[in-house]
Amino acid sequence: MAFSECGGIYRVGIVGMGTIGRAIALALDSGDIPVHLAAVHSRDAEKAEAFAATLNAKPPVMALNELIASSDLVIEAATQAALATIAPATLEAGKDLMVLSVGGLLDHPEWADLADRQHCKLYVPSGAIVGLDGVKGACAGRIDSVTITTRKPPEGLDGAPYVVEQGIDVYALTEETLIFEGSAREACKGFPANVNVSAALSLAGIGPDQTRIRIMAVPGGTRNMHDVEVIGEFGRMTSHIENVPSDTNPRTGKLSYLSAIAMLREIAGAVRYGN
Ligand SMILES: NC(=O)C1=CN([C@@H]2O[C@H](COP(=O)(O)OP(=O)(O)OC[C@H]3O[C@@H](n4cnc5c(N)ncnc54)[C@H](OP(=O)(O)O)[C@@H]3O)[C@@H](O)[C@H]2O)C=CC1
Ligand SMILES: O=C([O-])CC(=O)C(=O)O
Numbered sequence: 001m002a003f004s005e006c007g008g009i010y011r012v013g014i015v016g017m018g019t020i021g022r023a024i025a026l027a028l029d030s031g032d033i034p035v036h037l038a039a040v041h042s043r044d045a046e047k048a049e050a051f052a053a054t055l056n057a058k059p060p061v062m063a064l065n066e067l068i069a070s071s072d073l074v075i076e077a078a079t080q081a082a083l084a085t086i087a088p089a090t091l092e093a094g095k096d097l098m099v100l101s102v103g104g105l106l107d108h109p110e111w112a113d114l115a116d117r118q119h120c121k122l123y124v125p126s127g128a129i130v131g132l133d134g135v136k137g138a139c140a141g142r143i144d145s146v147t148i149t150t151r152k153p154p155e156g157l158d159g160a161p162y163v164v165e166q167g168i169d170v171y172a173l174t175e176e177t178l179i180f181e182g183s184a185r186e187a188c189k190g191f192p193a194n195v196n197v198s199a200a201l202s203l204a205g206i207g208p209d210q211t212r213i214r215i216m217a218v219p220g221g222t223r224n225m226h227d228v229e230v231i232g233e234f235g236r237m238t239s240h241i242e243n244v245p246s247d248t249n250p251r252t253g254k255l256s257y258l259s260a261i262a263m264l265r266e267i268a269g270a271v272r273y274g275n
Helices: 019-029 045-052 064-069 080-092 110-117 132-138 161-165 184-190 196-204 254-268
Strands: 011-015 036-041 073-076 096-099 143-152 177-183 212-217 224-232 235-243
Touching: 011 019, 011 064, 019 036, 019 045, 019 254, 036 045, 036 064, 064 080, 073 080, 073 254, 080 096, 080 110, 096 254, 132 196, 132 224, 132 235, 143 196, 161 177, 161 184, 177 184, 184 196, 184 212, 235 254
Parallel strands: 011 036, 011 073, 073 096, 143 212
Antiparallel strands: 143 224, 177 212, 224 235
């Protein structure tokens, strides 16, 4: 952790004032985590101003470069496209970075090297998936396969580039339907705002080309579900999560921001649980 000169308090800047960014800002504003919410930034500055004004801390809304200069840790909670600017700018400035749009990391392995050179940290919370601790342990040995099956209601998949390109009407489906099968890398291109979990799984495990994903549309479904299966020399592991979609973004399960908040708590504290 790189402490600021501002009273030794770790300064956090949040980029993206949507579902996840706001939830993290609200958690920090409650004062339970010993960090300082130094600034926020979003595409729509006016909307961000209106939200920031509701917080006790009244964090300033800043341009991205100002936010980076004013923070020790930048939390990206925007989009994969935005990450392409946010990540190099943050790491070049020697600041720590937490990434939620994890799929945006897959084509940029050089950012991990940049973080290393700049002596800063690149944090990837588990987000909406569970069991990455076990996956990391398993992948220290020989692995035969890593597979994730994602099930989402139509509104959790609507508008994804792959769905649009293929002309799939997710609302017209009458039964659970496989709409995509491929690698995590391919999935994160076709579904950049829907399956970041597969990117996190692949980075914790055996990589984006070897990690397989199946995406199912579930008419009438009420949860965003992810089933992971890992097979290797250790044996076989499965995990299952039923995420309640957040109130403001049906693609995003509530665990996504809770996981980021929990990670922040550990970054700010002395003790770390799990692997
Ligand atoms: N790792 C994981 O497990 C998960 C990751 N995610 C990913 O996390 C990210 C955030 O999710 P969520 O909060 O639900 O998404 P939302 O769509 O609710 O919010 C995203 C916010 O980012 C802002 N934004 C968009 N482009 C830019 C930009 N270029 N610069 C600054 N801000 C920008 C938007 O701006 P504005 O409102 O100002 O127009 C919007 O408020 C997404 O990429 C999502 O796919 C989601 C769930 C799980
Ligand atoms: O919340 C979820 O189920 C997962 C999600 O949107 C993502 O990984 O991008």
